[in-house]
Amino acid sequence: MGRKGVVLVPSYMRTFSCIGSACEDTCCAGWRVELDIETYKKYTTIRDPELKRIVDKKVTRNRSNPTNQAYAKIKPVGDNLCPFLNEEKLCSMQLKKGEEYLSTVCSAYPRITNIVNSVIERSATVSCPEVARLALLNPDGIEFDEVEEEIGGKINLIKVMNFSESAKTKLEDYFWELRIFSIQVLQNRNYSVADRLVILGFFYQRLAEIAKEGQIGSIEQTIANFMAIIQDESLHDTIKEIPSNTAIQMELLKELADERYFAGFSSQRYYNCFSAFLSGIEYTLTEKIEDIAVRYQDAYVNFYLPFMKDHEYILENYLVNYVFKNTFPLSGSKDLFEEYVRMVVHFALIKMNLIGMARYYKEEFSIDHVILLIQSFSKTVEHNQFFLNHAYKLLAQNGYTTMAYMAVLIKN
Numbered sequence: 001m002g003r004k005g006v007v008l009v010p011s012y013m014r015t016f017s018c019i020g021s022a023c024e025d026t027c028c029a030g031w032r033v034e035l036d037i038e039t040y041k042k043y044t045t046i047r048d049p050e051l052k053r054i055v056d057k058k059v060t061r062n063r064s065n066p067t068n069q070a071y072a073k074i075k076p077v078g079d080n081l082c083p084f085l086n087e088e089k090l091c092s093m094q095l096k097k098g099e100e101y102l103s104t105v106c107s108a109y110p111r112i113t114n115i116v117n118s119v120i121e122r123s124a125t126v127s128c129p130e131v132a133r134l135a136l137l138n139p140d141g142i143e144f145d146e147v148e149e150e151i152g153g154k155i156n157l158i159k160v161m162n163f164s165e166s167a168k169t170k171l172e173d174y175f176w177e178l179r180i181f182s183i184q185v186l187q188n189r190n191y192s193v194a195d196r197l198v199i200l201g202f203f204y205q206r207l208a209e210i211a212k213e214g215q216i217g218s219i220e221q222t223i224a225n226f227m228a229i230i231q232d233e234s235l236h237d238t239i240k241e242i243p244s245n246t247a248i249q250m251e252l253l254k255e256l257a258d259e260r261y262f263a264g265f266s267s268q269r270y271y272n273c274f275s276a277f278l279s280g281i282e283y284t285l286t287e288k289i290e291d292i293a294v295r296y297q298d299a300y301v302n303f304y305l306p307f308m309k310d311h312e313y314i315l316e317n318y319l320v321n322y323v324f325k326n327t328f329p330l331s332g333s334k335d336l337f338e339e340y341v342r343m344v345v346h347f348a349l350i351k352m353n354l355i356g357m358a359r360y361y362k363e364e365f366s367i368d369h370v371i372l373l374i375q376s377f378s379k380t381v382e383h384n385q386f387f388l389n390h391a392y393k394l395l396a397q398n399g400y401t402t403m404a405y406m407a408v409l410i411k412n
Helices: 037-043 049-058 092-097 104-108 129-136 171-186 193-213 216-231 234-240 246-263 268-280 289-308 312-325 336-364 367-382 385-397 403-410
Strands: 004-010 033-035 059-061 072-074 111-116 119-124 144-150 157-161
Touching (some): 037 059, 104 111, 129 312, 129 367, 171 193, 193 312, 246 289, 246 336, 246 385, 289 336, 312 336, 336 367, 367 385
Antiparallel strands (some): 033 072, 059 072
């Protein structure tokens, strides 16, 4: 038992627990599992004949750049399954040796931990079906709570951030102001989700300019100015005047999606969703993109939009969870607008798939399809840093990482 402490969590974490073998998409399949050095050492001492046979054949050390957290790996078998997964879809290692024999990755998943100015934050990835349901299907939106939890044991620690909350001299010192503003905009239901993202784009475009000019001290005033603009209803008309281009949107997004397609899918569930998207817009390699875009727009207007008018909170919750778990806008890049572009790419690819799926399933299109897509997309794309970095480079090399192109990706 670990010691207890106060942890900041999204509201869904208070009710989440693993549903084990009842889960429709086991976390013991679809990716390579890394072993930390302590777990690897335990595995080398195992004497149970069945477990030892698997360890000897399927557990190997990382010979290239090993770390304490990625010291060894478990080779998958069959349909990309963990070799320790038994016929009841339970972990034979845990059943025989106990939870202390699970790796850090296996023990912590789908939970994600960040530490911000000594405050522990816990959230979860929607690549877990149960998390996806709890996090995304709350029509009242995601709230945040301080709860008392055990803080010992194995955790998937992603980031540790330390900054000044009084003498603000660096961009990082404004992290909380930027995070709160971003979540407030994303949860402002006076605007559509697409319009909220456009507003955030203009804000982070301006912030990138402020950072470049060395005017860090004007961040709080910039936030106040944008809050005043958001409250002005004339902003709706301004955003409406921003042109959309369905053909360019679909061409850009399809190019990004093809990158993942030709690299191979780790999730059959996402492959099925992507196939439904292609079938829904009747996509062919030989037809002109402008002709396919007509059907894509038809899918948006007649199938996607009527459904999403009552279910936009799902996309809102996805974005809010993205902001919190990734410590957006300080997720890793020093370029704030790059972080915004990366978030838009996630949103736009999800929306693109849903538009085609809505036309494929027509009247049968449901919340279950939306959860299936977002969960399987997250498992296939969000956990693949190589693809995400490559996708950003592809956009940057073609000059697409501008606010004008982000508006094209966001708006229909």
